[in-house]
Amino acid sequence: MKQHKIVFTDTPFETVELPEGPFLADYLTAKNSPVLFGCRSGICGTCLIEVTPLEGDLPSPENLEAETLTLCAPSNLKARLACQLNLTTSISLKKIKSL
Ligand code: FES
Numbered sequence: 001m002k003q004h005k006i007v008f009t010d011t012p013f014e015t016v017e018l019p020e021g022p023f024l025a026d027y028l029t030a031k032n033s034p035v036l037f038g039c040r041s042g043i044c045g046t047c048l049i050e051v052t053p054l055e056g057d058l059p060s061p062e063n064l065e066a067e068t069l070t071l072c073a074p075s076n077l078k079a080r081l082a083c084q085l086n087l088t089t090s091i092s093l094k095k096i097k098s099l
Contacts, residue, residue: 005054007092008034018087025083034095040083045072045098047082054090072098 002020011034018027025047028035038046042064051058058080061069065084073079079096 004087005090006033006087007054007090009050009052009092009094011095020087022086023083024085024087027087028082035082035093036095037083042068042081042084045081048072048096048098049080049082049085050076050078050094050096051080051085052078052092054092056089058091059086059088074099 003017004020005015005017006024006028007015013032013034016031016033018024018031025037025040029037035047035049038044045068061080062084065081068081069079073096076096082093
């Protein structure tokens with residue numbers, strides 16, 4: 001299975017390598033990470049992060065994630081919800097606060 005790096009920007013958390021697959025939340029819950037989760041369904045915005053792909057592109061947000069992002073981080077084009085993001089490439093991520 002293909003592995004992807006997760007670089008945690010602006011934190012002392014070490015880079016991890018995780019297998020490609022659905023929902024980053026499943027992996028980050030098991031690993032030590034700065035990302036906290038609430039609803040895990042794309043509604044609460046607790047897992048709001050700023051993501052930069054390190055290679056390739058990320059899949060676009062589905063409708064529910066896009067709707068929540070317009071409320072939580074309307075002007076941040078890098079904002080994503082970790083609980084809704086499929087891991088398809090190496091990324092750097094930073095926990096950000098909701099508006
Ligand atoms: S944990 Fe609630 S939106 Fe991700």
